[in-house]
Amino acid sequence: MRRILIVGSAGAGKSTLAREVARRLDLPLIHLARHYWRPGWVASDDAGFRAEISALAARPAWVMDGNYGATLDLRLPRADLLVLCDPPRLRCLARVLRRRWVDRATTRPDLPDGCPERLDLPFLRYVWRYPRHSRPRVLAAVASVAPDLPVVRLRTRADLRRWLASLPTT
Template sequence: MRRLLIVGSAGAGKSTLAREVARRLDLPLIHLDRHYWRPGWTAAPDDDFRAEVIRLAARPAWVMDGNYGGSLDLRLPRADLLVLCDPPRLLCLARVLRRRWIHRAVPRPDLPDGCPEQIDLQFLRYVWHYPRRSRPRVLAAVRATAPDLPVVRLRTRADTRRWLATLPPPDRPHRPAPPGPRCRS
């Protein structure tokens, strides 16, 4: 595995998992938030962002975290594995609230400068509705653009620990890890 795409709801643990996977596999880490957002939470123009995603996805190796459904068609065909972080929505909500508290004065490392952690009602609604609205779109995009792409779906911390245990520890040489169970949802 040389290109792993990690997606899921806000608060699902994507960035934390991506950092650990990149460390264990000694792969470059790409947080899409750092490429999409400009200071003051200004979104990149669609054409600019898609061009940047094309450039990033063309790299020979990466661990990439971020949803950005409008660019899945560019990333899924390049990925060797999709990891869907899929914990319960209440856990995701609790995590985004906790994250807001933790990063009230110290910026998150996966966000660009000038984008302090914030929460509003629209964001909380996105987290709440992710399982019903966004997750089906992600899985439909996999079926449409990369139907043979292995998908690992991590619903619990135990799932995540078990899957991480299949990866080499960071102090050992890289060996290919099994992709995990195929997601059929």
């Protein structure tokens, strides 16, 4: 495994897991949010972002976290493994709310400078709707773009611990 793609709802633990997997396997870490957002939460232009993601995905090794469904077609064929962080939506919502409070005065390491933690109704709706709207799109993309790609689905903390314990150590 040299290229691991980690996706899931906001608050599912993608970035935390990505940091741990990259550390354990000694692989480069790519947080897609750092490439998509500009200071002040200004989104990248679509063409530029796709070009950047294409170049990142072409690298020989990485752990990449982030959804950005419009670029799954670029990332899935290059991945050796897809990890779907899929805890219950209430846990994701609780983590998002806690993160907003804890990180209120700072910028998280998986975000670019100038993008402090924020919370609004559309974002909360996205978290709530992820299981019914976004997760099926991710799984459909896997089926159509990379049907032979192994998928690990982590629903519980026990799933997460077991999977991490199964990773080789470098």
